[in-house]
Structure formats: C-alpha cells, structure tokens
Amino acid sequence: MQLESLSTPCLLVDKMRFMNNISRLKSRLSELGVAARPHLKTLKSVEAVKFLLPSFDSPCTVSTLKEAKEFVAAGYRNITYAVGITADKLPTVLELQHQGAHINILIDNAVQAEAILAFCETNHCTLHVLIEIDCDGMRAGIKPSDEQLGKIALKLASRGCFAGVLTHSGGAYLCQSENEIKQFAVQERNAITQAASRIRAMGLPCNTVSVGSTPTAHYGEDWEGVTEVRAGVYVFFDLVMANLGVCELKDIALSVVTRVIGHNAEKNWLIIDAGWMALSKDPGDGNNGYGLVEKANEDIIASAMVNSVNQEHGIIHLPSTELLSSYPIGSILRILPNHACATAAMHESYHVVDQRGEMTNWSRFNGW
Amino acid sequence: MQLESLSTPCLLVDKMRFMNNISRLKSRLSELGVAARPHLKTLKSVEAVKFLLPSFDSPCTVSTLKEAKEFVAAGYRNITYAVGITADKLPTVLELQHQGAHINILIDNAVQAEAILAFCETNHCTLHVLIEIDCDGMRAGIKPSDEQLGKIALKLASRGCFAGVLTHSGGAYLCQSENEIKQFAVQERNAITQAASRIRAMGLPCNTVSVGSTPTAHYGEDWEGVTEVRAGVYVFFDLVMANLGVCELKDIALSVVTRVIGHNAEKNWLIIDAGWMALSKDPGDGNNGYGLVEKANEDIIASAMVNSVNQEHGIIHLPSTELLSSYPIGSILRILPNHACATAAMHESYHVVDQRGEMTNWSRFNGW
Numbered sequence: 001m002q003l004e005s006l007s008t009p010c011l012l013v014d015k016m017r018f019m020n021n022i023s024r025l026k027s028r029l030s031e032l033g034v035a036a037r038p039h040l041k042t043l044k045s046v047e048a049v050k051f052l053l054p055s056f057d058s059p060c061t062v063s064t065l066k067e068a069k070e071f072v073a074a075g076y077r078n079i080t081y082a083v084g085i086t087a088d089k090l091p092t093v094l095e096l097q098h099q100g101a102h103i104n105i106l107i108d109n110a111v112q113a114e115a116i117l118a119f120c121e122t123n124h125c126t127l128h129v130l131i132e133i134d135c136d137g138m139r140a141g142i143k144p145s146d147e148q149l150g151k152i153a154l155k156l157a158s159r160g161c162f163a164g165v166l167t168h169s170g171g172a173y174l175c176q177s178e179n180e181i182k183q184f185a186v187q188e189r190n191a192i193t194q195a196a197s198r199i200r201a202m203g204l205p206c207n208t209v210s211v212g213s214t215p216t217a218h219y220g221e222d223w224e225g226v227t228e229v230r231a232g233v234y235v236f237f238d239l240v241m242a243n244l245g246v247c248e249l250k251d252i253a254l255s256v257v258t259r260v261i262g263h264n265a266e267k268n269w270l271i272i273d274a275g276w277m278a279l280s281k282d283p284g285d286g287n288n289g290y291g292l293v294e295k296a297n298e299d300i301i302a303s304a305m306v307n308s309v310n311q312e313h314g315i316i317h318l319p320s321t322e323l324l325s326s327y328p329i330g331s332i333l334r335i336l337p338n339h340a341c342a343t344a345a346m347h348e349s350y351h352v353v354d355q356r357g358e359m360t361n362w363s364r365f366n367g368w
Numbered sequence: 369m370q371l372e373s374l375s376t377p378c379l380l381v382d383k384m385r386f387m388n389n390i391s392r393l394k395s396r397l398s399e400l401g402v403a404a405r406p407h408l409k410t411l412k413s414v415e416a417v418k419f420l421l422p423s424f425d426s427p428c429t430v431s432t433l434k435e436a437k438e439f440v441a442a443g444y445r446n447i448t449y450a451v452g453i454t455a456d457k458l459p460t461v462l463e464l465q466h467q468g469a470h471i472n473i474l475i476d477n478a479v480q481a482e483a484i485l486a487f488c489e490t491n492h493c494t495l496h497v498l499i500e501i502d503c504d505g506m507r508a509g510i511k512p513s514d515e516q517l518g519k520i521a522l523k524l525a526s527r528g529c530f531a532g533v534l535t536h537s538g539g540a541y542l543c544q545s546e547n548e549i550k551q552f553a554v555q556e557r558n559a560i561t562q563a564a565s566r567i568r569a570m571g572l573p574c575n576t577v578s579v580g581s582t583p584t585a586h587y588g589e590d591w592e593g594v595t596e597v598r599a600g601v602y603v604f605f606d607l608v609m610a611n612l613g614v615c616e617l618k619d620i621a622l623s624v625v626t627r628v629i630g631h632n633a634e635k636n637w638l639i640i641d642a643g644w645m646a647l648s649k650d651p652g653d654g655n656n657g658y659g660l661v662e663k664a665n666e667d668i669i670a671s672a673m674v675n676s677v678n679q680e681h682g683i684i685h686l687p688s689t690e691l692l693s694s695y696p697i698g699s700i701l702r703i704l705p706n707h708a709c710a711t712a713a714m715h716e717s718y719h720v721v722d723q724r725g726e727m728t729n730w731s732r733f734n735g736w
Contacts, residue, residue, distance in 0.1 A: 007456070009736060041679055063645075063680045083680045084629040084639065086698040088375070108630055111697040139681055140630045140639050170678065261452040262476055262508045271452065271508050277431075277734070281649045281710060310538065311409055311709055312431045312451045313507055329479040330454040341679055342649060345714075348735050366645070367716050368377060 002359065003296050003332045006351060008259045009278035011344060012334065013048075013352040013362070017253035018235055022052055025217060025234050034223040037061050037080060037210065039232030042341045045350065046074040047362035052235060061212075061230045064368045065092045072101045080104040080210070082166065082230070084132060084140055087115040094125055104163055104208065108132040108141050113152045120159055128163040129156050130208060135191035136171035136184075144195035153199045153206075164208025164227070165195045172215040178245050185220030188213075193225035218246050236340035239292060240284045255294065255334040256343060257351070258314065263324045270316040270327055274335055276309040280346050284338025290314065291335035291343075298334070306335055370727065371664050371700045374719060376627045377646035379712060380702065381416075381720040381730070385621035386603055390420055393585060393602050402591040405429050405448060405578065407600030410709045413718065414442045415730035420603065429580075429598045432736045433460045440469045448472040448578070450534065450598070452500060452508055455483040462493055472531055472576065476500040476509050481520045488527055496531040497524050498576060503559035504539035504552075512563035521567045521574075532576025532595075533563045540583040546613050553588030556581075561593035586614050604708035607660060608652045623662065623702040624711060625719070626682065631692045638684040638695055642703055644677040648714050652706025658682065659703035659711075666702070674703055 003012070029036045038052050041063035049071065053060055056075045061082050062068050068079050069092070077100055081093070085105045093103050107113055107129055116127055131152055134141030142148055156162035169188040175181045188211050196206040211223070212230025223229060236254035237247040256278050262271030279290045289305035293316055303319040314335070318324065327333070337343035344350075350362040371380075397404045406420050409431035417439065421428055424443040429450050430436050436447050437460070445468055449461070453473045461471050475481055475497055484495055499520055502509030510516055524530035537556040543549045556579050564574040579591070580598025591597060604622035605615040624646050630639030647658045657673035661684055671687040682703070686692065695701070705711035712718075718730040 004456075007736060083641065086627050086629055086641070088372075088627070088698070109697060115698070139678065139683065140632075259454050259456070261454055264508075273451065273454070276650070276710065277713060278736075281651070282644070283649070283651075310507065315507065329477060330456070330483070342644065345645060346734070366714075368375060368646075 002357070003257055006257050008257055008332070009274040010257050011347045011350045012255050012257050013236070013350045014253045015352050015354045017251055019051065021235055021237060021247070021251060021253060025231060028218065029229055032220070032223050034226055035059065035228045037212070037228045037230045039063070039082070039212070039230050040067055040071065042232045042235060042344060043364070044344070044366065045362045045364040046070060048350065049074070049076070059228060061232070065089055066365065066367045068096055068103060070365055072096050072099055077101040080106070080130065080166070082106055082168070084108055085112065087119065090116065090119045090127070093127060094123060097125070102128065104128045104130050106130050106132050106166060107152070110148065110152055110155070113155050116161060117155065117159055120161060126160050129161045130164050130166040130210065131195070133165050133167040133192055133195045135167040135169055135188045138170045139168070141167060144191050144198065149195060150198060150202050153204055154202065157204050162204060164206050164210065165192055165199070166208070166210040167192045169211065169213040169216045172213045173240065173244070175215060175244065178219060181215045181219040181244070181246070182221060185216040188216055189220065189223060189226055196225065214241060215244060215246050233340050236344070238284070238340040239288045239336055239338045243285050243287060249300065249336065252336050254340045254344065255336055256291070258333050258335060260327050260329055260331050260333065263329065265324060268318045268320060268322070268324060270318055270324065272306070272314040272316060272333060273312065274306070274314045275312040277311050278346055279306065279309060279314065279335060279337065280339065280342035281309065282339040282342035288338060291337055294334040294336060296332040296334065370725070371625055374625050376625050376700070377642040378625050379715045379718045380623050380625050381604070381718045382621045383720050383722045385619055387419065389603055389605060389615070389619060389621060393599060396586065397597055400588070400591050402594055403427065403596045405580070405596045405598045407431070407450070407580070407598050408435055408439065410600045410603060410712060411732070412712070412734065413730045413732040414438060416718065417442070417444070427596060429600070433457055434733065434735050436464055436471060438733055440464050440467055445469040448474070448498065448534070450474055450536070452476055453480065455487065458484065458487045458495070461495060462491060465493070470496065472496045472498050474498050474500050474534060475520070478516065478520055478523070481523050484529060485523065485527055488529060494528050497529045498532050498534040498578065499563070501533050501535040501560055501563045503535040503537055503556045506539045507536070509535060512559050512566065517563060518566060518570050521572055522570065525572050530572060532574050532578065533560055533567070534576070534578040535560045537579065537581040537584045540581045541608065541612070543583060543612065546587060549583045549587040549612070550589060553584035556584055557588065557591060557594055564593065582609060583612055583614050601708050604712070606652070606708040607656045607704055607706045611653050611655060617668065617704065620704050622708045622712065623704055624659070626701050626703060628695050628697055628699050628701065631697065633692060636686045636688060636690070636692060638686055638692065640674070640682040640684060640701060641680065642674070642682045643680045645679050646714055647674065647677060647682065647703060647705065648707065648710035649677065650707040650710035656706060659705055662702040662704060664700040664702065
C-alpha cells in the first residue's frame with residue numbers, strides 16, 4: 001500500500017474486507033431465504049454501491065432524500081426512504097416517481113397519513129407507504145398492538161397507498177452477547193409479523209414486512225413471515241460492531257489515515273492530524289476513545305487509542321511500553337473508527353485499496 | 369422569518385447576532401490595542417468571511433490547507449495555518465505563496481524545522497514559520513522554558529524562515545468562571561511573552577506573538593507584548609460558550625432548523641428530522657444533550673433538549689408540562705448547537721436571515 005502518497009487525513013477502504021463483509025451477509029440471508037434491502041446511508045457513494053446492489057432493480061434503503069435523488073440519478077429505482085416523512089418532502093418523492101423510481105415512504109401516525117392522502121388527491125398520484133412499527137421502545141413507530149395501526153392502514157389502503165410494515169431494532173446495539181442479539185431478532189420478528197397479521201386479518205394485503213439492524217441481520221436465525229432485511233454499517237463494520245461481537249477487528253474495512261505531527265515527550269503523547277473533523281465526535285461504546293490505532297502495516301498498537309480530539313488534532317496517549325521514537329514526525333498511522341457511518345460522513349471521498357495494493361477513489365456525498 | 373419554506377434539516381444564521389458578535393470582539397481588541405486574526409475554521413464560507421475581514425490583506429487563521437486554498441482563491445492573502453505541519457504539506461504552502469499569499473506555518477519540534485529547511489533549500493524559497501508554545505499542557509507546543517525553543521528559532525532564522533511564536537489556550541474551555549478565564553488569559557500571555565523574550569534575548573527578532581481562544585480573547589484584559597489575538601467560534605457562539613459565560617443564549621447566531629416527524633404519546637417524546645448528521649455528535653459540556661430546543665419564534669422550550677440522536681432522528685423528551693399537541697407533526701423547531709464548529713461542519717450551506725426577515729444563502733466547504 002502506498003499510504004505515503006496520501007494527503008492526510010483521509011478515508012481508506014480495504015476492498016477485500018469490504019467485499020467479504022458484503023458476501024457474508026448476502027450468504028446468510030440467502031441461506032435463510034429472505035431478501036436483503038441494503039441501507040446506503042453508510043456508503044453514500046454511487047461508485048461503491050454497485051458492489052452491493054447487483055442490478056438497478058435491486059432493493060435498497062436510504063436515510064435522506066438526497067441519497068434517493070443521487071441513486072435514482074445513477075439508475076437505481078427500488079428505494080425505501082426509512083425516516084418518517086412530513087408533507088413538505090412529498091413533492092420530491094413524487095418527482096422521483098415521475099423519473100421511474102419506486103419509492104417507499106414511512107409514517108407512524110394518522111397526521112402523516114392524512115397529509116399523504118391529501119397530497120395524492122391534489123396530485124392525482126399514488127404513493128407507496130410503509131407503517132413504522134416500534135419493536136423495542138427506542139425511537140419511532142407504533143406498537144403492533146396499537147389500534148391506530150389498523151386505522152392508518154385502512155386509510156392508506158383506501159387510495160391504494162398502503163405497502164406494508166417496517167421496523168428497526170436499534171435496541172440491538174445495546175445487547176451484551178450473541179445470544180441477546182438472537183433474542184432481539186426474535187423480538188423484532190414477532191413485532192413485525194404481529195403487525196402484518198393484524199393488518200391481514202382486516203382483509204388488507206401486507207406485501208412488505210421489513211426488519212433490520214446490522215446486529216439482528218447477522219444473528220437472526222428465523223425470518224419466517226419477514227419479506228426483507230435491512231442493514232447498512234456491515235459493509236465497513238466498526239469498533240461498536242466488533243465489541244458487540246458482530247465482527248472481528250480484522251473485518252473492519254474502513255480506517256482514517258493520519259500522520260504524526262507532534263510528540264509530547266513528557267507525557268508520551270503522539271499528536272496526529274486527525275481530529276474530530278476526520279474521525280467524528282462519536283464516542284462509540286466508550287471503550288476506545290475516538291478510535292483504535294494501527295500502524296501503516298495494519299498491526300494494532302496494543303493499549304493505544306485516540307484519547308482526545310480537537311477540530312484538527314488528535315492526541316494518542318501511548319502506553320509506556322511504546323517509544324515516541326518508533327513513531328517519528330510525519331509517519332503514517334491508521335485509526336479504526338468507533339462508528340463507520342459517522343466517520344465516513346466527515347469525508348468527501350474514499351481511497352480504496354485492493355489486494356494487489358492498487359488504489360482507486362470513490363466519491364461520496366452528504367446533505368439532504 | 370419564512371422558516372416553513374426551508375427544507376429540513378438545515379443551518380440558519382441570524383445575521384444581526386452574527387454581526388453583533390463580530391463587532392463585540394473587534395471593539396474589545398481595538399480598545400486593548402491589539403490586532404485580531406480571526407479563525408475561519410468555524411465559518412468555512414467565502415461569502416461569510418467578508419463580514420469578518422475588512423480587506424484582502426486582513427490577517428486570518430485557518431485549520432486546514434483546504435481553507436487556505438479556498439480563501440487565497442477568493443483573494444485573501446494573509447493567512448496563518450495553525451496546525452503543526454509535516455513535510456508532505458509544504459508543496460501546497462509554496463504553491464499558495466507563488467499565488468501571492470503570505471502563509472505562516474506552525475511547528476513545535478526540530479524534525480519539522482529540519483524538514484522545512486531542507487524543503488526551502490531544494491526549492492530555493494523562504495517559508496514563514498511560527499513556533500508553537502504550550503501555555504496549558506493541553507495539546508501541542510513546546511514550553512517557553514524549553515531549551516529547544518531557542519535552538520529551533522536559530523535554525524529557522526539561519527534561512528530567514530523564523531516568523532514568531534503562537535499559542536492556543538484550549539484549556540480556557542475548562543474554566544468555571546469569568547475570573548478563571550481572566551487568569552487563564554494572563555497565563556497565556558505570560559507563556560507567549562516569555563517565549564518571545566527568550567528568543568529576542570538571543571538577538572533574533574520575534575515579529576509575531578500570537579495568542580488565542582474565544583474565551584481568553586473576550587476576557588483577557590492586558591495583551592501587552594502580544595501582537596495578535598485569534599478566535600473563531602465567537603462569530604456564532606454556542607451552548608458551550610454560553611455555559612462558560614462568554615455569551616448569552618440570545619447571542620447564539622447559529623441554529624439547526626428541523627421538523628417534528630413523530631410523537632411518542634406514552635413517553636411524551638418528539639421525534640425530529642435532525643439527528644447527529646445535522647447536529648453533530650458533539651456532547652458539548654454534557655449539560656444540554658445534543659442541543660437546546662427553540663420554537664420557530666425563538667422562544668426556548670424550558671427544560672427541553674435533544675436527548676438522543678441517531679443518524680437522521682433526534683429525540684426530545686418533552687417535560688410533562690408541555691403537550692405533544694403544541695408541537696404538531698410537520699411543525700418547525702430550532703436547535704441551538706452545543707459546539708457551533710462541529711454542527712456547522714455537518715452542512716454544506718447556511719441560510720442567513722436578516723433583520724427584515726430576508727433570506728440569503730452562504731455556501732460552505734469541508735475537507736482538507
């Protein structure tokens with residue numbers, strides 16, 4: 001790897017790990033007989049997404065309408081926008097439909113349903129609406145037992161706008177063991193299939209029954225009744241996922257390349273040119289500072305982490321067994337991220353290195 | 369203000385507050401007879417910077433070479449790049465000098481000095497080098513009493529590359545009172561003037577004697593011996609600065625405009641479309657979650673903050689005295705940022721509203 005040629009700080013993707021991570025989840029879901037709808041919020045790169053989505057019709061998930069616009073412009077046309085929508089965002093969705101894309105949108109209350117029906121009435125159109133189900137009490141969604149569920153589904157169905165149900169098991173990030181994640185996947189499946197059953201019992205079709213989070217996608221053992229599984233961060237993985245046991249450190253495909261710009265001999269500190277602007281301020285699970293430290297050759301420096309960050313400075317408190325002189329001014333280090341989505345979001349492109357050491361570049365975008 | 373017309377989430381700048389914040393520091397430093405060298409790392413906007421820098425020759429500070437390149441391209445030519453430099457970044461600095469800019473660069477060790485001298489030898493050029501002084505033990509720099517200081521200054525001066533000394537009192541962010549900040553400013557001044565005196569005692573000129581942090585810039589009472597004061601976040605201010613007493617909440621000129629996208633009636637939660645992607649994951653001083661919540665009309669909702677964030681979701685635990693129905697789905701809220709530099713960094717433009725309610729747009733950039 002010619003890391004010396006890189007301007008620092010910057011993002012590096014290990015392409016072999018990236019491809020392996022993609023294959024792993026694909027195989028697992030395929031064995032379990034359930035479709036994947038990968039989440040593109042981590043990658044946000046048109047060049048990268050072709051390794052994840054085999055065709056322009058492959059299902060995918062996005063977290064912003066900017067992602068939807070970028071991926072539709074690139075040719076993809078089967079997209080779920082998995083954040084609760086408000087009326088002001090509907091014209092963009094319709095515009096994307098006019099461009100030939102099938103966009104699923106998400107709601108969890110009657111006000112949103114009314115707004116969508118009014119919009120469809122005015123614009124003589126049909127939108128494809130999923131109802132968000134709360135499977136863990138962590139964020140949005142309505143409980144599968146909530147009587148509102150049937151009312152909203154009926155209301156949407158009256159104009160042909162009801163497409164199914166969706167849940168996100170964000171609580172799985174707080175699990176402490178593989179077994180807990182497996183249990184969480186059961187809880188997630190039970191919630192969503194209960195919701196789907198209640199809707200079907202009313203005589204409505206419920207075509208989409210969508211679940212997802214990177215932990216449950218990797219440890220769920222039975223997706224009976226579920227039509228698709230969403231996951232995003234697994235393409236890169238990160239320290240949160242490694243500490244959760246979903247991957248190993250050697251699976252993490254994303255790192256920040258940085259240079260040593262200073263030594264504090266009194267304190268045995270390395271100062272690096274990667275601060276929160278390059279690493280993000282995400283503390284992960286609180287165990288690894290702002291990231292673990294690898295040498296350019298990928299050996300992890302035991303007990304070293306980025307202990308503090310300013311905008312463009314990171315400080316590594318080297319353990320006393322490590323000499324500052326082993327890390328001369330100008331030398332390259334690599335920082336493994338706490339949270340790959342957050343770290344990637346601080347950058348405008350990925351440097352991608354393959355097995356032969358050849359380097360290419362993928363652009364990425366942010367914004368809404 | 370026509371906030372309803374904005375696509376959310378987005379950044380909003382209150383231009384009157386922004387202009388007042390700029391005037392306040394300008395007046396203070398002018399009364400104390402010391403020059404300002406504003407830091408542009410917070411703004412990163414060519415359209416915005418004209419309100420801060422009266423002329424293309426006005427001194428300014430940057431945290432990345434990307435900022436230097438952007439502002440030189442816009443015509444500014446008196447720039448200090450205030451992060452320790454390594455050899456790989458020197459060609460960019462020379463290129464900017466060839467474009468007519470005066471760029472001060474920063475080092476704190478002999479290895480960097482040697483690299484710069486070797487580069488100047490090879491390229492038949494002179495670079496303008498400041499030596500970073502450690503005034504608080506928080507980050508980079510050499511102690512004013514360190515014998516290395518004189519050696520490095522002499523080495524640089526041998527090729528006409530020595531420009532002066534610079535320190536950053538980042539520790540002032542940890543002060544607990546106005547009085548502590550005043551004391552910190554004294555400590556900062558003492559450190560930098562001691563360094564300058566030691567260098568002058570060796571017979572070298574020390575033209576630049578630079579200090580800075582937003583707290584000490586606003587509370588320092590005597591800058592005798594100091595030639596310039598740097599500060600950045602003061603143009604917007606934020607909750608960290610308000611809690612520190614450097615500004616009041618009503619001075620904060622930056623907010624994130626967001627919409628309510630969900631209600632959790634059981635828990636009295638509002639779900640908003642601003643997650644860490646719009647607010648940053650910066651926890652500030654830990655007292656305000658991920659930001660305080662204002663209504664569209666700028667009334668702060670007492671005891672409300674963004675309690676948790678995911679990528680595109682924020683959750684506000686409303687106090688029991690507030691009814692969810694007062695914040696209908698689709699309604700606009702504004703979030704005051706913990707740390708304006710970090711929140712601004714998540715966006716690509718500012719919506720700027722003036723006293724008459726007229727709105728304009730300033731673009732901003734990130735990257736290196």
